[in-house]
Structure formats: C-alpha cells, structure tokens
Amino acid sequence: MRRVGLLAWLMVVLMTLGLPALAQQEPPTPYATLADLLENEQSRAELITRLRELANGETTAATAEASATAAEPSLARRVAETTSQIAGDLGNQFGQVVETLSDLATGQPDTPVDVGAVLSATLNLVLVIIATLVLFFAFRRLARGGFTRLGQWSLASGGPPPVLRLLTAVAIAATLDVLVVALAYLGGNLIATFLIGEAGELSTRASLFLNAFLVIELLKAALRMLFASHYEGLRLLPISAAEASYWNRWIARLIGLAGYGLLVAVPLINVYLAPALGQAAGTLIMLGAFIYAVTVVLKNRPKLRHALEAAAEKTSFTATRISLSLFARTWHILAILYFLVVLLLTLLRPEDALPFVLIATLKTLVVAGFGMLLSSLLTQTIGRHITLSEELRHKLPLLETRLNAYVPNALRAIRAVILVAVILLVLNAWGAFDLAAWYASEAGRGLVGKLVSVAVILTVAAGVWLALASLIEHRLNPETGGGEPSARAKTLLALFRNALAIALITITVMIVLAEIGINIGPLIAGAGVLGLAIGFGAQKLVQDIITGIFIQVENAMNTGDVVTVGGITGTAERLSIRSVGIRDLNGTYHLIPFSSVDTVSNYMREFGYHVGEYGIAYRESIDEAIIALREAFDELASSEEHRMDILAPLEVAGVTALADSSVNIRVRIKATPGNQWAVGRAYNRLVKLHFDAKGIEIPFPHTTLYFGVGKEGEAPPANLRLMKQPFDIDGRPGGQAAAGPDQHFEEDPRARPNSTEHD
Template sequence: MVTLPTRRLLPLLWLLFALPLGLAQAQSQTTDTPPYSALADLLENEQSRDALVNELRNLAQGTPAEANAAASAAAEPSASRELAQSTRAIAEGLGDQFTVLADVLNNLAEGRLTGDNGQFSMSGLLDASLNLGLVIAATLAAFLLLRRLAGPLFSRLDHWSRHGAGNTPVLRLVLCVALAAALDVLAVGLAYVGGNLVATFAVGVTGEQSTQASLFLNAFMVIELLKAGLRMLFSSRYNGLRLLPIHATEAAYWNRWLALLISLLGYGVMVMEPLVAIHVSPALSQGLNTLLMLAAFGYAVAVILKNRRRLSAALRDRANQSSLTASKLSLQLLARTWHWLALGYFTVVLVLVLLSPSNALPFVLFATLKTLGVIGVGALLSALLGQIIGRRIRLSDDLRRKLPLLEARLNSYIPNGLRFVRLLLLTAVILLSLNAWQVLDLATWYASDAGGVLMGRIVSVAFILAMAAAIWVGLASLIEHKLNPETGTGMPSARTQTLLSLFRSALAVLLVTMTVMIALSELGIDIGPLIAGAGVLGLAIGFGAQKLVQDVITGVFIQIENAMNTGDVVTLGGITGTAEKLSIRSVGIRDLSGTYHIIPFSSVDTVSNYMRDFAYHVGEYRVAYRENIDEAIAHLQHAFEELVADPEQKPYVLEALEVAGVIALADSSVNIRVRIMTAPGMQWAVGRAYNRLVKMHFEQAGIEIPYPQSTVHFEGSRQGEAPALKLERATSSARHTGTCG
C-alpha cells in the first residue's frame, strides 16, 4: 500500500470535510513510477513533448537563491501552502487529462492513434465488440434464468422468515438472508461458468478465451457479488429477506440507485477502460476513467441532495421510536450529518482516484467493503442484543415463590450488562472501521505493550464487575431465601429479619467499595493514597460528626442486645409505635395516628419493647360500695372463661386469670385488679375483648359500675340532725322546684 506523509495529509483533511485519515494513505506521491507505455505516449505526442522540454529548460534556468528559497519553503510547510498545493495538483491533473483527451480524440479522427495492440482498427474494434456482446448476452441470460428458477426458494425463505415459529426473529432473519445470499452467489457462480464456456468454445477461436471476454466475466463476478450484498440489505421483492428495517418502496429506491452506481463504475473501470486502452489508446482510457469518476460523483451528489431531508426525517422518526438512549442519540446525530458524511466520502474517493487511479480505487473498494461488513455485523448483533434486552426473563413458579425478588433483580442487571456490551460493540465497530481505512492499525497496536496491557485491563475490569454482580445476586438471593417464610423453614424471627436486612445493606456497601477499589487497581490507579485519604477523611468526619458516630455505635449495641426488631411495638424517646425500619443509625417508628418518626439512636436512653416473650393485659374494674365484692370477682372469672372459649382469642391467652383483689377504695368505687397473660403484641386485642365481656356480665348480674357521685349535707346540729328537705309540685313555668324547710 502506498502511503502519504503526514504533512501532506492535514490540508487534505481540511479540504475533504475531515473524513477518515487513512483515505489519503492510498495516494502515491514520490514512489509511483509512470508506466513505460505512458512515457512513450508522452514523447510521441508533439505538444506534450514540447511542454516537457520547456519545463526542463525553465528548471535549468532557476537561480540558486530561488532554489534555496524553495527548499526553505518546503522545509517549513504550512497548512495553507499544503492546501494550495494539493488543490493546484488536482486542478492541473484534471486540466492535463482533458487536454490529452482532446488530443487523443483529434488523433482518433485523423487515424493516427495506436493502442496496445498496434495500429487502431475500427473493424477490429467492432468485431471485438460483437464477440463481447455475445458473451455478455449469454452470461446475463444464464444469470436471469437461474434467478428465476430460484424464485420459489426465495419465496419459501421469505415466508419462513416472516411467519416461522420458534427461534429469535433476528436469528431467523439472519439465517434466511444467509441462505438467500448463498443461492444468489450460486446463481452468479453458475452464470460465470456458463459465460466462460461460451467465451471459450462458442466465440472467437475455439479453446481460447479473448481478453475482452475475460475482462467482462471478471467484472461480472465482482459486480454481481456486490449487488448480492446489496440485496441482503435492500431486498425489494422479499420483505423477509431484507436486513434493514425499512419499507419495500425505500428498499427498492436505494437498491436501484446503488446498483446503478456500482454497475456504472464497475463495468466502466473494469471493462470499458481496459478495452479502450487495448484497442484505442491508453491516454483515451485514462480520460475515460476521469469522465466516469466525474459522472459517478455528480450522480451520487444529486441523489444525496435530493434525499437529504427525506432520509433525515426517517432517521429522526426511527430515533423517536428507539427505547435506548445511546441508539436515540446516535440516530439523531446521523440524521443531521448523514449527507455531509456521504458527500465527504464521495469527494474523497474522487480526489484519490484522480491523484492515484492505479492504487486508490482498489483501496477504496476494499476499505468500503470492510466497513460495510463491520457495520452490518455490528448492526445485526446490536439488534439481537436489543431483542434480548427487551425480552423479560421468566423464572419458574416454584423459584419465583422461593425467591420473589430474583426475577426483578435479573431483569435489572442483565439488560444493563447487555447495554454495556452493546456500547463495547459500538466502540469495536468504530475502531474496526477506522482500521479498514488505515486510520488505525489495530494489529500493531494490540501487539504493542500499551495495547496488550490496556486490553488486559479492560477484560479484567469487565470480569471483576461480572463477578461482583454474580456474588451480589447469589448472596442477596440467599438472604432472600432465609427471609421468605415459604421456603420450608417457616416464618423467620423478627431478630433474624432485622439482622439479615442489616447484613444485606452492609454487604452492598462493602461489595461496592471493594469492587471499585479492585477495578481502579486493575486500571493502574494507585489506591494507596485513596485508602489513606479515606482514613483521614473518616477521622475528620469522626471528630466533626460525633453525633453520627454516636448514632452508629449505639445502633450497633442495640442490635447486639436485641433490644428491638422490625415490627416490634416500642417506646423510644417518648414516642410509642411500631418499628418499621431499622438502620445502623436510626429507627423509623409509626405511631397510632399513622405519623412516621425517625429517631436517631443517640437520643435513645431507654427502649421499651412490648413484644418480648409474653405480655399482660392489666385491667382495673370499679364496682359500687353497696355491691358484693366476691360476687363481682366471680363474674370477672365468668367473663374470662367465656373469653377463653372464644376460638379467636384462645390461642393468645397463655395462663389462667390472675386476680389481684381490691387495690383501692376510691371516692365512689371499689377497684378490683385482674391480669391476663397473653402472647406478645396481643395484649391490646385480648384486653378489648375481655372488657366487652366484663361489661356484659356486670349488666346481667345488676352489678353497678359507678360513676363519680357526691353526698350533700345540710347545716344542722353537732349530732348530725338536719332539717327535712321539702319538695313541692312545680308550677307551669317549671317542672320541679325544691325548697328548704
């Protein structure tokens, strides 16, 4: 491969819309040697010979000062000078080619033109064209016939691709397209063989194949294989055999345009140009090559400008339909710049072919094919990953019952991991495309120490992240298995639930910290200063946030002493409620009114837990002074017996009724205390049920539950005698009235 020095590359990049650097490496500057036939043609032509002589004399008359100035200017090139030189070289090359083409046409008209085979002969050219036409007709007829015979197979593949059952749709599409491409290639190969047979045994001298027939058949093979590749992307007749997700009308349009462009360039460069060089003139062949390139460039530019807005709108619609952020941004960027990229590509191809026609065209062709192949494979893999990302992972019912969070966890981690793989795939496609255009030399870079080390580190970091995710999923699933009451071990205790929940949180923090540290170490970052800095920072935080440290230390001891667990009813800091969430620093309590309180452990002096081992309902029942106390106690016992007989309350009553007896002679009542041992947390429910039964039994027995009463004494003698209270019937203005007598 012929290369271009870097100093000549910068202005050319600026001129050609900053397209890949390696495009220019196909040019030839100082190492190309002109063919001897071209030099002979140059000397035979009077005008070109005189121009060469004049140029040599002008160079010979140059002064040393001018030579030194030119050498100095060449030693310190600037971007503007290089740009001007490159532009002038292109313009002068085009002008010279058109001048030579005009001379050749003039000599052709005068009959003074010779080709590679000697004196030009119009009859020989017509005879060769007739023989070539027969080969072309036979080859194309065989190819069309074979394609028609393969039509039913294409239809079956198309139907299976669109309506087949099983397998991933993308894989089924790729398989059908690959089989269709194999049939296409087989048809091209058989037509090529048939054309060779016709050219060898039916045209010209039997047993020999003419040069023009060989040129056409080779061009036919290359061009039709390229068209077969186009049909894989833009199949217009079979929707199930088209890799690109576009409408059939769009596919037919772009397939027709690209096929015409390939045919124009392929048959023109590979068939017409060599034939003209052989039978007419090499100079005319070179001029024809220039005209073909200009015509193809103009055609491409016209099609690009015509479809600029329409294709941009289609790309924006596709971006809006994409669910992945990276794909959406890429498509939006491509919608804005695709026409500039296409114009730059065709401009670079034109310039390279004009500057170095013998080397540039093969380089551009193979680089383009490599790029399209890399992009096609990357697009297929990306589509396959996209379908896997969008497909939800389903676990068995038994596994989902035992590990209810595992399915959600897998559906979170695996798609994110595949998105990361998709990003790596995009990076690989970009790097391989740049390598195809020789902007990068991936093989040399990978063989170098830096490349090998970097790739090893990337693989190591990816392995570390994957292992960390697997460890987290495994341990979190194990904790979830222990916490699940349906796994066969029964309902875990409140302490077990609290400790396992705290362990899961601590495990997450520890695993993330270790993974980050190990990954940074694998990337070559010294984590020693980070660890030391973390220690200093922790010490500073310890001094500046003593309250936080106290919270943590108190929380650790509360958990060690099993003072409370999630779900316990506790009193902390004067607040009574249910402990809903425990962390290493605080506890969240929901009180009876539904208010949620977060209490730091540093403010906790006493933990009152109502849920340890057992509880008591302590009831104090008041009866009137005139009631029989023993009878009241008996009815309290009857109410307890009825409570125990209730199947809903019996499981929560642990022991017989404990009667403490009369505990107070209050102002208006005699107070009797009883106590019922219950299961922890059920003392309130049992107490409410027992109070209901006591009220019912006292009412049935006529035992008065007094309310506050007052005794009124009237003034009298020391012996307690007082005047009688006289009552009179009330008048119409009042229902009752009383007077003191």
C-alpha cells in the same frame, strides 16, 4: 555497526578487484591479498575511488533517513500538494487525450486500430454478456420460490425470536443469492470458452466482463441483503418496500456504472484504442458517478432526515435517540465525503484505487451491518422484560427485579463498545487508522487490557452481590428459607445486606482505580485521616453508631416490634446502624437517633400480659364478680379468634383497692407477644356482658344537683317533669319514689317561678 558494514563492503571491493587474479592461483590469505593490492599503484587508486563512492553513498543514505524522520508536512500543505497533483494529472490527461484524438483523426496513431478486430471482439463480448445475463436471470427466477418461502418463514410468529429468524432467513437467502451468481458466472465462462470465439480458449475480453460481473453482482447481493425490495421478511433495514426499491435501484445503478465502466470499458479502450483515452474514460466515469451520487443524496436529504428523526423519537434509549438525531442532520455530508474520497482515490491511485475502494466499502458494509444487527438484537433484549420461572420467583422474589435493573445497563455498555469497535474497524478499512499496529503497541494493549479487566471486575462484583443478596432474601423468605424468620434474623440480615453493599462498592471502586493505574495508597491514607477527623468532629454520629451496635448485639429490638424509645411508643419500622424509625398509633413516623436512647421498652419479647382492673359497687358480692370474670375468660379462651393467643389460665390477683366509689378487682391474662392488646379488648367486652347478665353494677360518677338556699333559709322552687318511670329502691316499678340516681328529670319550662307543685 557502521564499522562492520564498512568492513563488509571493503571485503566485497577486494574480492571484486582481485577476482580475475585470484582465479588463476591458489587463494591466498586476506592479509596477503590486501598487501598485494596496496602495493599495486593502480589497484590502490581503484580502492580509494571505491571507498570514496561508498562514503558518499552512506552520507546520502543518512541524509535521506534524516529527511524521512523530519517533521511531516502540515495538513494544509498536504492538501495543497494533493490538489496540485490532481490538477497536474488532469491536465496531462487532457493533453494526452487531445494528442491521441488528433492522431486518430489524421490517421497516424502510434498503434493502428484494426477495425475488423474491434468489431469481432465487440460482437463476441456482447454474446458473452447476453448469455451470462440470461443465465443469471433464469437462475434468479428459479430461486424466487425459495426466497418467498424464506420471507414467509421469517414473518411467521412463534419459534425463535424475530431477530434470530430474520438473521437466519437472510443468511440462507444470501447463500442462495451467491450461489445464483456463481452458477451464472460459471455458465458464462463455459459459454465464452466453448461456444463463442475460438473453442477451448477464454478470451481476455470475456474474462474482463465475467470477473467484473462476479464482483459487481456479489456487491449487489450484499445490497439485496439490506434492502430486499421484493421480500418483506428478508429486509434487514426497517423501511417500506417502496423506499427499499428506490435505494436498491439507485445504488445498484451506481455500482454497475462505476464497476462495468472501470473493470470492462476502460481496459478495452486501453487495449483497442489508446491508454490515454482509457484513463480519460475512467476519470469521466468516476466524475459522472460522483455527480450522479451527489445529486441523488441532495435530492433525498429532507426525506431521509425526517425519517431518521421520526425513528429517533420512537426509540426509548437516550444514546440511540441522540445518535439517530445527529445522523439525520449529517448523513448527507457523510455520504458526499464518501463519494469524494472514492473520486480522489481513483484520480490519485488509478492502478489500485478500485480494488481498494471495493474492499474498503465491503468491509464497511459488513462491519456496519453486523454492528447494526447486533445492536438491534441487544435493543430487543434490553426492551424485553426478563422473566424468571415461577419456582425461581417463588424462592428469590427480588432477583427478577434486580436483573431487570442491572442487565439493561450492562447491555447498553456493550452497545457502546460495539459502536466504538465499528468506528475503529471502519477507519482501519479505509486506512485512516491502523488498528493492528495500535493494538500491537504498548498503549493499545494496555488500554484494551485495562478495559477488559474493569469489565471482569464489575461483572464479578455484580455477580457476588446478586448471589449474596439472593441468599439473604432466600433466608428471609418464610416459604423457602426454613420457615418464618425471627425478628432478630430479619433485622440482622437486613443490616448485613446494607453493610455488604457498602463494603462491596468500596472494594470494587478501589480495585478498579488500582487497575486503571491510579495509586490508591494516598486515597486510603486520606480516607484514614478523614475518618479520624470525622470521628472528632462528629462525636454524636459515632455515639449513634456505637449505641446502635450494642442495641443490635443485645437484641433490644427488631423490625416490627412495638417499643417505647425516647418517650415515643410505636412499631419499629426501620432499623439502621445509626437510628430507628418508629410509627406511632396516629401514623406519625419518628426517626430517633440511638444517641438519644436511654431506655428501650419492648412489648414483644416472648409474651405479654393484659392487666385489667374492674370496679364493682360496694353493694355487690366480690365472689360473684370474680366468678363472672372467670366465666368471661372461659368464653374468651374457647373462641376461635383468640384461643391461640392465650398462653395461660386467668390470674386473679383479687381486690387491689377499696376506692371512693368502687371495689377494684385485678386480673391478668398471659398472651402471645403483640396480641395482648387485642385479647384485652375482647376480654373487656365479655366482662361487660357478663356483669350486665348478672346485674353486677359497674360504678360510674354521680351528679348531685343543689338548688341553693336563700338568706332567710327558704329554698327556691325546683319545678321538675318526670321523663322516665322511676323504680323503687328494690328495682320494682313504683309510684312517686324518692328521686334517686336511676331517675332522670328535666326542668319543666311551663312551671312558674313560685310554684311548688311537681309533675
């Protein structure tokens, strides 16, 4: 490239040197021209001189490029250089002001001041200002009714959400406010052009004021969007009317002082007095505005801090509370830094500082306001409980709960992204960070792409989980999934849901790690080695899992079954791939690993039996007892409570044993699974009632009293008192029958030891 550049410069030199001669003749070839120039001693000397100049220029350019690419000075050095520059500029301004004032005092300025022209221009400008302000306030008064109605509509209940109503009302009010400013600006231009000064010509002075009026009033319109001290329904900031009026008035004064001073007063002083005085006036205006702003900030520091801390205590979101608390402690520092930056920019770049500051401030207000509004809208959405339709809640009972758990977290993440975006845009507006260049770089595009990819992956994973989990719940719901699901379906679907959650989380984590640039190959290999180590070191766990799989495959038990597992009988409340949870009759919960299960006894498969053995006395008729048993069953089968639970007629097995004191008869009742115990309890009650009605005795243990015999064979006295009228052996009331099993006696405490009488 350097050779090509050198050849180009050589051709330019040759053409420059040979142009007068070449104009008189036919253009020869470049080689002939170069030969002619080299033959001429004077031309050859000029060519050498020109080449040396080009070489020196190239060396200088290379040196400058190397200097530019050298390491930038440190922050301390740049601060020192900036401070030195500001001090030097202020010193120069002071010297120029003193010199200008001295010239004005002695009557020998560089440019004489035409006092008449100044007075005439001032009068015309005052008339333009008065006319424009009168039009502005007149239009504002006409628009007051529209602002009032918009505020009332924003505060009304019903219709769209409050935030949307507020945003809509503020947008319409801002449009109306901008229209008022535009109409006043247009009216001021017409008056200044046709009624004041020379007709048909807009003076520079009027143009300066009108342009400043347009810019400043548009800024104040943006300010009124935030505070709206006179209209409660159009106020974006959640503060009282008194506070809104105070801050609106203070900031409006600051904007008016700096704006009209720099955009109107300074240019007029430059034109009619002296540029040095105008520059000094601009510096004094900015210093006064800075001192005024810092004074107001420090004066309101405690008040605003307490208000922000109170707002932080009311919020229920941790991130918002921390942000407000931090802002409450540092807001005055940020405000003073802002005004200091504005002052320094005005001193360092007086020619374009004000437009830059205005544009940067406007961008900051717009970005921050939009971020706050969007964050407020999301906050209301987060705080509001998501409610689905009755039909959807009926079909998917857990979907609403899941949405109320997932959506707020997603919205909080979006709020964090909004905060980061606002910070970057504000830094970009002030030139502290080049957002466009960063995004155009490979690192910026890569980071944004990875964040978007991760967000999409997480959203898709959450959607898949919601869809599949809702489908499982739909199948488990007896009212929407095709009837009451079987116990096996409940167990397998619950296990499938757990397995799906584990698999989905694992896959999502792996994909996210791969997307952000982490090599998951070593992780997968490490997981395999770890799984092998766990397989050797946790054989019991592996045995639990394998046994649990076979138990589920063989449908040995399901949730809700009454089973005997590991010697414990109870209801299976929870089944996992590794263990079963049993709740016994006493309410105790037992967690039994499948590796300790040898036998599963399930009482809930297809049907169950109540097996009862009923003993009668030897003196009773067996046939009559069986008839009573059948009558008791018939009454049970006809009852409303139990007839649906009985699946077959009574099975009478007959006499199963001739026991010591009873004849045992066995019966069996076939019932629906899980109801055999309730059927058995009801049948036992009816058997007792029917046996009593027929006088069939159900034997019970008897007690024989033995009073003992002395050594001489005599019996000690047994003094008894009759407590109940005895019956004879045939069941008829009688006199002093022999004491039998139906008689109850107790010892008479009044009897004497040697008495042989009976009561």
